[in-house]
Amino acid sequence: MQIVITGGAGFIGGNLVRALTVQPQVTRLRVVDNLSTGDKANLAGLDVDFFEGDVQDAALLDRAFHGADAVVHLAALPSVPRSLQDPLASHHANATGTLQVLEAARRAGGPHVIAASSSSVYGSNPHLPKHEGLATAPMSPYAVTKLTTEAYLSAYHHSFGLPVLPFRFFNVYGPGQRADHPYAAVIPKWISAALIGEPVTVHGDGTQTRDFTYVGTVCRVLTNALLRRVVGPRPVNLAFGSRTSLLDLVQEIEAAIGHVVKRQHVPARIGDVAHSQADSGRLQALFPRVAPMTLDEGISATADWIQTSIMRATPKGSGLD
CATH class of the missing domain: 3.40.50.720 (NAD(P)-binding Rossmann-like Domain)
Structure with missing residues (x-):
């Protein structure tokens, strides 16, 4: 094939x-x-x-x-x-x-x-x-x-x-998703910031929800x-019908990296929807053997990959290795 x-x-x-x-x-x-x-x-x-x-x-x-x-x-x-x-x-x-x-x-x-x-x-x-x-x-x-x-x-x-x-x-x-460009997605951007002690930027009040896959x-x-x-x-x-607020996502990242994450709230972005959650009925009917990874497992795997990437990119002796 x-x-x-x-x-x-x-x-x-x-x-x-x-x-x-x-x-x-x-x-x-x-x-x-x-x-x-x-x-x-x-x-x-x-x-x-x-x-x-x-x-x-x-x-x-x-x-x-x-x-x-x-x-x-x-x-x-x-x-x-x-x-x-x-x-x-x-x-x-x-x-x-x-x-x-x-x-x-x-x-x-x-x-x-x-x-x-x-x-x-x-x-x-x-x-x-x-x-x-x-x-x-x-x-x-x-x-x-x-x-x-x-x-x-x-x-x-x-x-x-x-x-x-x-x-x-x-x-x-998940692993492989870049955080180093202006349009980076929220999870790699936040994990990368949190790992180096910087605050994460929350657009709006953080109650908006997403179905992370x-x-x-x-x-x-x-x-x-x-x-x-x-x-x-x-x-x-x-997607499989999960619904996670951005504030809950911060807590998931904190659990994965083992320390508190600082937050900085800014105005909501134009064009962003407030809430997103999939009905997975058609997906599960077509692909009944595919099960989702839990968010905590996925965040942990992603954080491990980003941590490794940061370590590889950091010169020895910088204090971050």
Whole structure:
């Protein structure tokens, strides 16, 4: 089985490549990544064919997709705040990029296409838990690009018979997730700050809730979907229905690192939803054997990885080693 992963040098992509390398059914892995947010270090020691470039490069995609049985489309410009700073860049990377991937898949004979959408498409819809039949109400350009991704997958399935499967990711976290850029996710950013004694920045009062999903669990679902060739144009929530406030998350981090974490509250961010929790019924019906990792286990594993990364990056004799 030959699989292409766009965005495969990124956080989720790198973890997925690592998970797929141990599957005997997988004979060849190809990664397409422009390294704008990814890093080839995430693929260190892995046997992959690497295609450096953008998913909007049709010729590059044709080379990468040739003979492929499946494509996992993870390439994107993530982050709501980033999309507020540059909506057009988000649109081109996420919406147009998805269209280019689908066109390349069509030219390649119709491999199975799995794509990442986002829980942000639910936006201002207050209903909890979020089930896939809810009306979408995107609150940011990023959310619109992900809803567009879903719409294109459905259209290509119905119009051209392309076998597709869109997943709505919910706050994925875990080892390999960077904290050293302006749009870093909350868990790596907070753990990194806490480990070096800096306060964590809480946007708003901290009562907002999220459904955090460990990256290893996400990779097990994606691997299962690939190997079983699960197909369907309707989106699937990829989360298990947990609900953790940001204040509770601080306590989880404190338990993992063994000391109190200082907090600094700042105004809430534009475009952020107040509460997010997945209805996991469709996911569990499709993937009954995949069980989630508990948040405390996931935070502990993530903190261990970040601590190791900090130690490697810190010069000896600095007082932090």
